Amino acid sequence: MRFKKVLSVVECHAEGESGKVIVGGVGQVPGKTMFDKKLHLENYMDDIRKMVLFEPRGAVWHNANIVLPSNHPDADMGYVILETTEYPAMSGSNTMCVATVLLETGILPMQEPVTNLTLESPAGLIRVRCECRDGKVTSVRLVNQPAFCYHVDSKIEVAGLGTVGVDIVYGGMTYVMVDAAALGFSVDPSEARELCEVGQRLKTAAVEQLAVEHPENPAIPGITNTEFMGPLRRENGQLVSRNCVVVSPGRCDRSPCGTGSSARLALLHAKGLIAPGETLVHESITGSRFLCSIDGLAKVGRYDAVIPAISGQAWITGFHQMGMDPTDPYPNGFTVADTWMATV
Ligand SMILES: O=C(O)C1NCC[C@@H]1O
Numbered sequence: 583m584r585f586k587k588v589l590s591v592v593e594c595h596a597e598g599e600s601g602k603v604i605v606g607g608v609g610q611v612p613g614k615t616m617f618d619k620k621l622h623l624e625n626y627m628d629d630i631r632k633m634v635l636f637e638p639r640g641a642v643w644h645n646a647n648i649v650l651p652s653n654h655p656d657a658d659m660g661y662v663i664l665e666t667t668e669y670p671a672m673s674g675s676n677t678m679c680v681a682t683v684l685l686e687t688g689i690l691p692m693q694e695p696v697t698n699l700t701l702e703s704p705a706g707l708i709r710v711r712c713e714c715r716d717g718k719v720t721s722v723r724l725v726n727q728p729a730f731c732y733h734v735d736s737k738i739e740v741a742g743l744g745t746v747g748v749d750i751v752y753g754g755m756t757y758v759m760v761d762a763a764a765l766g767f768s769v770d771p772s773e774a775r776e777l778c779e780v781g782q783r784l785k786t787a788a789v790e791q792l793a794v795e796h797p798e799n800p801a802i803p804g805i806t807n808t809e810f811m812g813p814l815r816r817e818n819g820q821l822v823s824r825n826c827v828v829v830s831p832g833r834c835d836r837s838p839c840g841t842g843s844s845a846r847l848a849l850l851h852a853k854g855l856i857a858p859g860e861t862l863v864h865e866s867i868t869g870s871r872f873l874c875s876i877d878g879l880a881k882v883g884r885y886d887a888v889i890p891a892i893s894g895q896a897w898i899t900g901f902h903q904m905g906m907d908p909t910d911p912y913p914n915g916f917t918v919a920d921t922w923m924a925t926v
Contacts, residue, residue, distance in 0.1 A: 597870035599837035601679030636915025660702035671705035672754025674840005728887035753844030758788035781808035781828030797883025832923030844890035
């Protein structure tokens with residue numbers, strides 16, 4: 583048997599959210615920066631994303647990352663993030679999976695009790711602090727690129743819902759943010775299907791009605807996700823809130839979502855509800871948690887921005903040689919609208 587492609591995949595999840603890490607089999611990806619490499623993968627090598635994430639090998643709730651050497655003098659390694667409808671500039675849960683796999687499989691040396699890494703994502707350098715004990719990464723704290731609000735307290739017209747108040751925020755991916763309770767949601771797992779359906783409608787309306795362009799890199803994707811924000815409360819002096827990010831084409835992030843948490847920090851700061859250094863415990867629809875805080879303030883073009891720090895944990899679940907038989911009738915995979923909501 584001669585295989586057309588064999589990928590070495592380390593299966594991993596961060597607080598419940600899948601993040602496969604491809605550590606071999608891709609070969610050369612041209613480009614100086616990880617953003618260049620992301621564009622090359624997107625334009626000329628998209629068969630890899632489709633093979634890994636589409637059916638019959640993948641599923642709508644899967645994500646993947648290709649680990650690649652970085653040309654940046656400060657970076658220990660680079661990675662390009664693959665999701666079911668896009669190549670995001672950044673992803674929090676995926677970064678936790680990449681850091682954990684790099685250290686737990688020995689691709690980069692682990693130092694206990696703390697290993698500091700600098701990873702080059704397509705969005706830029708991400709500083710990562712990994713707490714490590716007995717060969718295990720027990721916590722990954724990443725410092726994201728700056729997050730900022732494009733639109734605060736805007737209104738959009740949404741089919742079947744009428745006028746809805748939203749905010750549009752960049753946290754490595756671009757979010758339409760909405761108050762969950764205002765739309766009758768408590769962010770309970772039983773609401774997941776309806777959250778996805780409403781979330782996709784909100785996203786489509788926001789894309790049509792509110793313009794965004796990243797001031798430093800106009801090629802960064804626009805609004806692709808919806809974040810339902812649960813009420814903000816204080817527990818033992820700490821800010822706590824539940825959220826659910828609906829990732830296109832319409833499924834719930836199982837983790838509290840690192841880029842969504844970054845967006846939430848930027849929005850809370852813009853509204854005077856969090857100060858730098860304060861901790862936000864951000865909960866997912868499954869009840870898993872990220873600890874989030876603002877590490878500093880910045881400016882991105884004309885926008886006031888925050889530098890988000892997000893902590894969580896990832897776990898390796900398996901090691902997989904994923905192959906493509908040359909006679910396989912689905913070299914680019916397929917999607918079915920029962921779980922994918924829309925075919926993509
Ligand atoms: O943590 C995050 O940022 C994300 N999780 C999957 C979708 C987003 O990339």
